[in-house]
Amino acid sequence: MERLSHSPYLSGLWEQLGEPTESLEALTSLTQSAASAEDLQNLKNRFALRWAIDNFSGNIDFDALGKFQSRFADATIEAALRLAWKDTAKRFKLKSEYPKGLFVLGLGKLGGDDLNFSSDIDLIGFYDSAVLPVPENMGQNFVVNHCLKGLTQILFPRNAPQHIWRVDWRLRPESSGTGLALSTSKAEKFYFFRALPWHRLALMKARIVAGDKEVGDTFIESLAPFIWRQNLDFRALDDLAELKTRINTEHPGLAQERRAVAPITEDASGFNLKLGAGGIREIEFLANARQLVWGGKQAELQTTNTRQALQELAALNHLSQKEADTLCAHYATLRQIENAVQMRLNEQTHKIPNSEEDQAALLALLDYASFSDLNEEIFDIRCFVNERFKKLFEAETTSPTTPLATYQTELSTVGKGIAESWLSGFDDHGLPQSLKGRYRGLGKRLLNRVILSIADTNMALIRVDAFLRSISRSAQYFDLLERHEGLLDTLITPLLHSPHMTSILEQSPHIIDVFLTPRQSLEENAQTVLAEPDYGLRLDRLRRFVNEHIFAYYHGFMEKSDSLQQLQKNLTALAQTTLETSITIVKDELELDQINMMVLGLGKMGTSTMAPKSDLDLVFIFTDETDSELASQVVRRLRTTLTTPLKEGIAYELDMRLRPSGRSGPPGVKFSSFETHHLTRAHTWEHIALAHARVVAGNEALGRDVSDLCRRILTKPRDETQFLQDARIMWQRIDEQRIIETPHDHFNAKLRPGGLMQAQYIQACRKVLGQPSYPQLEEAIKFWQYQQVWERLLGLKLESFERVADRFKIGVFKEKGESLSPIEYADRSEVHAASVLRAMDDLFNGIPPPKNDDSQAVLWQST
Incomplete structure (x- = not known):
């Protein structure tokens, strides 16, 4: 093809191989039968040529090309791991034909299914010590590192004229002091206790590209709380801004940009497409930052692909659809230019060439008429991207300190001290020195609201300040309040007027971020609880789920004039969803396919009129075939799931005293026993309680039987x-x-x-x-x-x-x-x-006062 002639690398492959007859899918499949590094190198050459031809033809779109490239990389890494393990097993006399427990994560563009033409591949290796087929006394880490060094040598042989992929292991934990792989147990400790912000950013794009996928997926799931925070983490914006600043000031690839009078000029010569102002990295950060902030609450954002992330952000109203579409288009354009730059000599470069000869070759590969056209397009893209990058990441100028004397308010000595602290930016609240003075504007706005909220300003200052001092990770909380001024009223009202809401805030201070999250159904939000496989974390998330929704419903009633009926409906639906979710948690924990149980709600739960601080009056009824010990175990686990106090309190108080035989009876009762009790042994007060009974959760068929029984009991003629x-x-x-x-x-x-x-x-x-x-x-x-x-x-x-x-x-x-x-x-x-x-x-007209309080079983009228 004509355009291939402008790339010495591609034209050389054409002369050597001719036009490949296989498709990209077929070439990827052939890696499974590769018997040597030479086989893989030959396949890579044919794949690169086929990929370039398909790219020039326009028959395959941008996203599909990136995915093809990434999937071919996965296949070659898997093949290289297989070959390296074969050599390792032979050297160490291991009997296993495959390294179970060992897996490799792909990060960056490889992890995002978005690999470009001549990219390096960012890898991290981990192994599960309990699964790896290497005796511990042999030195598991030593053996695994030998294997991964062999994998690296296959993909990126030293001093060889060709390579399959450039391999970069520098994103692994403590890369300067460890081998190429780390055990999963040590890795978890590192990420949760010693990792830096950039480690979290790197793992956002992590996926299993080779090795034991089952063990790898379990490991990735265990890191979800580290990557995807349940709280809205606006500190992530500062972390990414600091990282980008370091890149701008230190990276050698941006030396030309640093020397320029302005970072963005109309001449694209020398522009670093990846790292330069308005370039690819800034688009990635625009998506990544919002993913880090919102991804813990909205699982749709937990994607590794940049363009898909931008579209999900638009769907969830974190970006306008127009802005997301424009950023996606600009990202694709910059990446296509980057691919053309790399195609010429198969070099890992991201710069627009400076020489006229190289620029002419680039124009031919891109099919542009003139360099001025390319200049104009790149300039417009850079201005659009950089403007939005600055808007999101650059902090506002620190506000000057406001003198307390400007407030015409009589304050006590304690009140004055608190007010002055706020106006100075909360400088005595344990914030990092680097943030000193950052929150003066927030302090002023907060003080204004407190003064206007209540007559006893001194008491109000003490209450609000005590809360701000008690919260952990306060810098993150101050960031949340600073960026979303409307949350101040949401915070102040309960702290000053509602002891119940204050107690919820003290348990779960970050629940106010629920007002920033696009509303989803209860069932959709409950899925975030079940998305975490760990039992303990599920219980934590369940409490957070309940607290968030209760707080939002209270706020709607107090501040937005929601009706009593709406509040009761919301609180009842929340209790039912929580109960259903808890049943699923218990089912999974006990490894049961199903639980043949239904739950009868009494009291406010039965009348669908749940109120603030209401407990759950419940009876748990099982099918007759259910094992009695299992039934008791299920109810005990449900009690634990709902009522065990954790960091964020309990989900609900549980009252089971209205079950047959009260406290002395089994926690779970079988249907026939429930029927027999109410028809032969129950006392009047039990039927009075049953008058407000309603099936609220569990097995639907059993629920219908219980509902029919309750109707029969309540309508049966009695004395x-x-x-x-x-x-x-x-x-x-x-x-x-x-x-x-x-x-x-x-x-x-x-x-x-x-x-x-x-x-x-x-x-x-x-x-x-x-x-x-x-x-x-x-x-x-x-x-x-x-x-x-x-x-x-x-x-x-x-x-x-x-x-x-x-x-x-x-x-x-x-x-x-x-x-x-x-x-x-x-x-x-x-x-x-x-x-x-x-x-x-x-x-009670005509009924004499009781002479004693003896109560007998219900007397039925004979028919």
Whole structure:
């Protein structure tokens, strides 16, 4: 072909080999039968020529060409490993024909399925000591390193005129002091405890390219928490900016750019396509930075390919689609130019040539009419890319210190000290010296908000400052707040007004980043919990999942006027999704194909009216065929999964006292036992609890059977006199032990005379008796439920209405959308309590007070 003649390397291959008859796929497959390094070199020559011809023809698109190149590299590395191991096994008298437990990671463009024409390949080798077929007393590391040195010699022979690939092992852990491979156990310790930011960046593009893929995949999965952080890590932007600055100031390939008056000129001569301003690396960093920030929360971003990452970022609204498309197009253009630059002499170079002769050859390979056309296109690309790079990575100029005297606020000595610390950039909060003064603007904005938020500014300063000092890795947290000013209100409101939300923040301070993440369904978010195979990490992520969503739902109710019904719906759905996810965790941990169990929800879970701080009232019912010990084991594991306190607290409190036989019964009950108990041994109070029962998780077929049974139990004719006598005994016991006389201008929605507990008790009793509920009773329940939410969110139980902060009064003192004064709201409280008490009198009308509190099994009417 005409264009081949402008590349001495390619035209030499054409003369030597002629036009290859095999396709790229066929040449890749032939590596499996390669018996020597010479065979692999011959295949590489034929592949390079075929690849160039396909590139010039335009019949294969850019992404496919990169993938073909990468997959051929994988195949040749695998073949080289096989040959090197054969030699190693012979030397050390090993019987294994394949190095199980040994694997090689490809990084950079190889890892990203985006290898260019004459790239080096960035490799790291690891081995699992327990699997490797080398006795430990032989020196596993020594043997493995011998093998990988042999692999390197096959791919990149010293002093040879040709090579298959240039091999670079420098991205391995502690490369200056270790061999070519490291055991997986030592590698995990290094990455989690001693790695630098660039190690994390390198592993973003890691994939298994040769060796034991199963062991390698397990290793990569174990590093996921190191690579993909669950918190939004905006420190990654600074880390990448610092890395790029070092490249700009130290890399020899950018010497010409450093000498220039401006980094970007209209003359592309000498431009480093890979590292120069507005070049390939800046596009990669634009994608990589956002991946590092968001990838732990959004698994779609955990891709090794740059152009795919840009498109995923657009799909998740981290970039506009237009910007992503433009960056993808510019990336492809720069890479195609880079390929042409390398094709000429098969050199690992990234620079646009300076000589006219070389430029003419480049134009011919690219099929450009003139160098001015190429100059113009590269200039436009560089300006577009570099402008966006600077916008993302260059920090704002440090704000000057604002004098405290400008604030007309009376502060105590402690308050003044805190305010001055904030205004100086939190300089006494343990931040690194390199960040001194960086957060002055943040301190000023934070102080302004606190002063405007509450009358007691001194108390507010102390609370917020105590929280900021208590969090770990505070520089990362300050970065999060600095870059997203709207989060300040999200943080301040709970710290100043909601003890419950504050406790969640103290357990999971980074959950405020949930407001920056594009909303996904509960089921999609739950998948991030299950995406982690490790049991302990799953429990951590489960708690984070619950805390994030609870906090967001509370915020929606308090700040965005979400309705009571919406909050109840959200909290109930969250509890059900958490329960289903927990069942999956237990199933996987016990290595079960399925668990033949369903979960019956009672109380607020049963009525789908979950509220802040609600626990889960549950009964676990198994099929009769289930082994009893297994059933008990499953429930114990579920209790552990939900209730074991970890760093971020628990998922939910679990109450199983309403199961048959209460605390003395087995934690999991079989269906027939559940049926027999409720039809022959159950007491009235158990059926009152069952009135609000609902299947909430587990085996659907069993769930239908249990639902049918519950309906049968509740509709079966019973002795109404016994029922009402037992119900009255039960309520008298509750009244004596739990109900508190409370003024109507004080909060106590649940446990006051005529309050929520009494109203729902009457509601359940009427349902068991087949009686319709009073409209006044339903209205009272809604009133008390609404009050209970605010009571729990603001920590106001038994407190006077006067304690409600001014900013919440419109929201708290409301019924049916009507805003009320505190006095009017107290009057409504009295009216609703009275209607509940009347309903109680009506229910027990004619039933004499109990002489004792003895309770017998339910008496059924004979039919």
